Amino acid sequence: MYRLGILTQQYEGNIMTDKKTLIIEGKEVEFSNEANLLEVIRKAGFNVPTFCYRPDLTSFGACRMCVVEVEYPNGRTIINSSCTMPPEAGIKVKINTERVRKIRKTVLELLLANHDRNCLTCERSGNCELQKYSQEYNVKEIRFSEKDIKDYLPVDESSPSLVRDPNKCILCGACVRACSEFQGHAVLGFANRGSKTLVQPLNGRPLGQVDCVNCGQCAAVCPTGALHIKNETDFVWDEINNPDKTVIVHMAPSVRVALGEMFGLEPGVNTIKLINAALKKLGFNYVFDTNFAADLTIVEEATEFLERLKSGQNLPLFTSCCPAWVKYLEDQHPDMLNHLSSCKSPMSMMSPVLVDLVPKYFNVERDKLTVVAIMPCTAKKYECKRPEFYRDGKPDTDYVLTTQELGAMIKVAGIDFNKLEPEENDSPFGEYTGAGTIFGASGGVAEAAVRTAYEYATGEVLNDVDIKQIRGTSNRSKTVELDIKGTKVVVRVVSTLREAEKAIQEIKNGTANFQLLEVMACPGGCINGGGQPRSCDDSSIKGERAQGLYKEDAELPIRKSHMNPSIQKLYQEYLEHPGSHKSHEILHTHYVNRFKGSYKDI
Numbered sequence: 127m128y129r130l131g132i133l134t135q136q137y138e139g140n141i142m143t144d145k146k147t148l149i150i151e152g153k154e155v156e157f158s159n160e161a162n163l164l165e166v167i168r169k170a171g172f173n174v175p176t177f178c179y180r181p182d183l184t185s186f187g188a189c190r191m192c193v194v195e196v197e198y199p200n201g202r203t204i205i206n207s208s209c210t211m212p213p214e215a216g217i218k219v220k221i222n223t224e225r226v227r228k229i230r231k232t233v234l235e236l237l238l239a240n241h242d243r244n245c246l247t248c249e250r251s252g253n254c255e256l257q258k259y260s261q262e263y264n265v266k267e268i269r270f271s272e273k274d275i276k277d278y279l280p281v282d283e284s285s286p287s288l289v290r291d292p293n294k295c296i297l298c299g300a301c302v303r304a305c306s307e308f309q310g311h312a313v314l315g316f317a318n319r320g321s322k323t324l325v326q327p328l329n330g331r332p333l334g335q336v337d338c339v340n341c342g343q344c345a346a347v348c349p350t351g352a353l354h355i356k357n358e359t360d361f362v363w364d365e366i367n368n369p370d371k372t373v374i375v376h377m378a379p380s381v382r383v384a385l386g387e388m389f390g391l392e393p394g395v396n397t398i399k400l401i402n403a404a405l406k407k408l409g410f411n412y413v414f415d416t417n418f419a420a421d422l423t424i425v426e427e428a429t430e431f432l433e434r435l436k437s438g439q440n441l442p443l444f445t446s447c448c449p450a451w452v453k454y455l456e457d458q459h460p461d462m463l464n465h466l467s468s469c470k471s472p473m474s475m476m477s478p479v480l481v482d483l484v485p486k487y488f489n490v491e492r493d494k495l496t497v498v499a500i501m502p503c504t505a506k507k508y509e510c511k512r513p514e515f516y517r518d519g520k521p522d523t524d525y526v527l528t529t530q531e532l533g534a535m536i537k538v539a540g541i542d543f544n545k546l547e548p549e550e551n552d553s554p555f556g557e558y559t560g561a562g563t564i565f566g567a568s569g570g571v572a573e574a575a576v577r578t579a580y581e582y583a584t585g586e587v588l589n590d591v592d593i594k595q596i597r598g599t600s601n602r603s604k605t606v607e608l609d610i611k612g613t614k615v616v617v618r619v620v621s622t623l624r625e626a627e628k629a630i631q632e633i634k635n636g637t638a639n640f641q642l643l644e645v646m647a648c649p650g651g652c653i654n655g656g657g658q659p660r661s662c663d664d665s666s667i668k669g670e671r672a673q674g675l676y677k678e679d680a681e682l683p684i685r686k687s688h689m690n691p692s693i694q695k696l697y698q699e700y701l702e703h704p705g706s707h708k709s710h711e712i713l714h715t716h717y718v719n720r721f722k723g724s725y726k727d728i
Contacts, residue, residue: 146215151222157213161185164192164208167221174221175230175259177349178298179209181665182649183307186210188299191259193229195220205229231263239270241350242278242293249289250351253660256296279324284334286511287356287504287656288345295325295352301344308649310624311454313338325352337457339450339623341647342504342656355504355657359531359538365496365524366409372490375405376414376476376555377500380566380652381529383674384502387659388533389543393667394674399548404536406549412488413551416499417558419476420565420574422696423447424687426713427469427571428578429704431642435615440464442618442633442643445571447471449509450647452717454623459630460719465643468714472565473499473506474515475713477522480555482712483700487554498525500532502566502655505647514715528657557692560591560679567672568621568651569596569604572644576608576617578688584611591685597676599650599668603628605640616640623647 147154148166155170162185167174177189187210196211197203197218205225220226237256245251273293282290297316302325305314313336317324327336345353365373382398391397398415405413431443446452446467455462469475477497485492499506509515510523527535536543550556561577564570573593580588595606596619603625608615618640620626626645632638648654650668653675654661661667679685687693701709 146213148213148215149218151220160213162209163194163196163206163211163213163219166213167194167208167219172221174208175255175262176209177255177296178300180300180304180347183300183303183347186299186303188297190233191230193226195223195226227263230259231265234260234263234265235268235270237296238265238268240273241296242291243272248294248351249354249357250294254351255349282332282334283356284332285338285340285356285508286334287340287342287507288333288338289354289356290326290333291352291354292324292326293352294350296350297323297325298349299325300347300349301325301353304343304347308343308622308624309339309341309450309454309647310622310627311337311339314344339453339457339647340505340508341450341623343648344656345504346654346656346658346660355528355530356507357531357534358507358525358527359535362498362525362527362535365498370494371496372411372484372488372494373409373496373498374412374414374480374484375410375498375500376416376419376473376480377401377405377532378416378473378502378566378652379420379563379570379675380502380655380658380671381500381532382678383566383653383671384658385529385533386543387661387667388530388537391544392670393661394670394672394677396674396678397543398678399550400543400546401532402551403546403549404532404541404543407541407546408535408539410498412484414476414480414555415551415558416472416476417562417565418555418690418692419472419479420562421559421687421690421693422475422479422713423469423472423565424561424571424574424578425693425697425704426475426709427467428575428582428688430467430469431575432579432583433705435613435641442638442641443467445575445642445644447565447571448505448646448652449503450505451623451626451645453505453508453720454626454647456718456720458721460721462630462633463717463719465633466717468710468716470515470713470715471506471509472562473501473523473526474509474715476555477510477515478517478712479696479700481517481522483555496524497522498527499523500529501526502529502652502658503648504528504656506657514718528655530657530659533659554692554695557690558682559687559690560682560685561687562690563675563678563682566652566675567597568599568602568646569593569619569644570651570675571646572596572617572619572642574687575642576615577686580610581686581688583613586611588686597672599653599672600665602649615642617642617644619644621646621651622649 157166176192187207192208279292386395386397444465506526561574604619653671
């Protein structure tokens with residue numbers, strides 16, 4: 127090894143590699159393919175505050191909080207935002223000089239001067255990045271005049287899933303980029319100029335009146351309370367405290383590997399039995415698991431897929447579990463709705479089954495029954511309000527709470543989550559397989575469907591159930607070719623609607639080679655849903671949550687949905703057989719042409 131300037135050349139066998147280094151706070155740090163200086167700083171174990179930077183989004187440089195002092199080898203010194211500056215060999219970086227601290231503090235004062243500072247009543251209080259950095263930088267006084275109350279804009283509560291408060295927006299642009307880069311949809315954008323600049327939907331219309339798919343990724347990356355989940359915990363508390371009501375609850379697969387983060391546990395830790403215990407302490411009468419209905423979904427969807435494969439009609443089959451994806455098709459591509467599976471999502475299968483059978487099994491009057499679903503997804507709040515999921519004028523799912531809302535309820539109740547005694551869920555709607563569990567990760571629905579479809583099609587036992595080629599959260603589009611006893615089946619798995627749009631265009635131009643398309647609107651799948659604990663600063667959390675689901679799958683004694691004994695019993699006693707008239711009545715749905723012209727056409 128020899129050293130020449132700032133490059134170190136190492137010989138590994140007969141291969142010579144170049145190691146590039148720079149200096150951060152006097153420490154030599156190696157870098158390679160990091161996108162910007164901020165990533166190198168974080169890799170070195172330092173932290174720089176930022177509002178606008180998110181690892182999964184393009185760098186924007188809007189907030190200027192991540193400024194650092196950079197000295198070049200020739201002695202020239204500059205102040206620059208670290209999220210927009212590429213790392214350069216030989217530079218010296220100082221992240222905490224007096225100049226840098228003054229700039230950041232001034233940025234905070236300017237933001238606060240134009241910000242609604244009613245922190246005590248803000249949904250994001252205690253989990254707000256502006257609040258956090260203001261405390262860290264000891265901002266006690268603001269030298270600039272406060273925004274006049276008459277200039278405050280109305281809060282937009284028109285969406286069934288999200289609340290938009292423009293008075294708390296700091297113009298970081300993270301929501302605009304998330305909407306565009308994840309969903310390719312551009313529902314949100316910048317309007318006006320200078321001091322009148324706003325982030326808003328097109329033409330200033332309410333969020334509930336544009337083609338928003340309710341995915342909540344905008345709220346997931348928002349550093350303040352400008353975009354947040356529409357909270358419905360008070361309604362659920364009222365139901366729980368009503369002695370005339372029997373309140374039942376069921377929860378989605380990915381909740382179990384994320385809720386623990388709100389109580390200091392590592393991402394991916396499976397807390398399902400602690401959640402069961404917490405829900406019972408909160409006062410829910412019966413606790414079930416949406417994984418049960420995930421198994422049910424697979425039995426119906428695999429049957430539907432094989433029927434389409436045999437007839438050759440309406441292929442490729444699109445999965446229909448993600449309500450944001452369903453609404454996107456209804457809004458933008460109604461001509462493709464015949465490709466969507468008619469199966470309801472697991473949530474919307476589970477609730478009507480419970481509504482029909484809980485009164486029978488537990489001697490409860492239907493009119494006194496309240497069904498609550500715990501979901502990782504803000505779009506589920508929209509889904510439960512769709513008229514297709516009402517019967518006799520009543521919703522099958524009365525309320526949807528996100529993982530964040532459940533965590534807040536547990537804290538309000540004074541429950542020490544980590545000291546709970548683990549509890550099982552209630553039967554018979556709490557039994558599930560590993561296939562039901564992996565629904566929460568991108569690729570999980572397709573993998574679960576193939577496990578069942580193979581055995582349905584061949585009559586043979588599938589011994590190796592792991593299809594690892596379609597797993598993973600970093601690659602948002604994956605294609606795998608499978609051999610079902612001589613029949614070649616190509617499966618495409620995508621997460622984000624931007625990737626889904628690419629698949630749709632392949633179908634329309636005749637180049638698509640796949641027969642099954644799994645779509646999840648959120649990057650990495652439900653594990654990264656808009657209602658999960660916020661993880662926008664650490665993209666590795668998605669992978670850890672996914673691994674938690676795959677770990678449970680591997681540990682469960684049954685890993686194929688159609689082998690779930692409770693599902694088999696449900697068909698024998700209630701649904702007759704997969705694809706039956708009764709199954710279609712309870713478990714299937716239809717879709718609506720909502721096309722009004724996309725923003726691309728305006």
